Amino acid sequence: MSPSIAYARARCVEERFVAPKERDSNPIAAKLRADGSVCFRVLGASMFPWIRSGDLVFVRRFAYEQASRGDVVLFERADRLFVHRVIRAAVAGAGGGERGALITKGDALDAEDEPVTRAEFLGRVIRVHRGDRHIDMGSIGSVMLGRFIARFSRASFALYGPARFVKHLVFD
16 A cells, blocks of 8 residues: 555544644544544654554554464553554453453553553554655564564563663663
């Protein structure tokens, strides 16, 4: 798919600050619910280096039950949007075998998020745009890398901990 088609299907939205009392819901989440897709600029470093602050992400509405380990998903919690990777699906009830919630985590974070419920889940990231580079999250390479990252995500502190320590020594 060419970049022009991608932009046509999911128009980018620039969110300006609006006081919580002046709005009903996040405009990005509302657009995704209404149109089925949205493009927006990510701010924050929780997914660094795979998704960087300033990258554009394209998100499509997606079935909650189909989200699997390694997928990068969008969810809304406490009037904030999060783009994090699915680590695993929690099982509801004792021995029921029914999916309860998705366990997610930012790749650069040490701890897992609180489980993502069906009501919080918005969709799956399908493409990342960084300058002239377009990363298709559905390509076999991205899917395999995502699963690898999800599998070893609990050990990310061993990589990011020393990197943060060096950063603080050099830049603080």
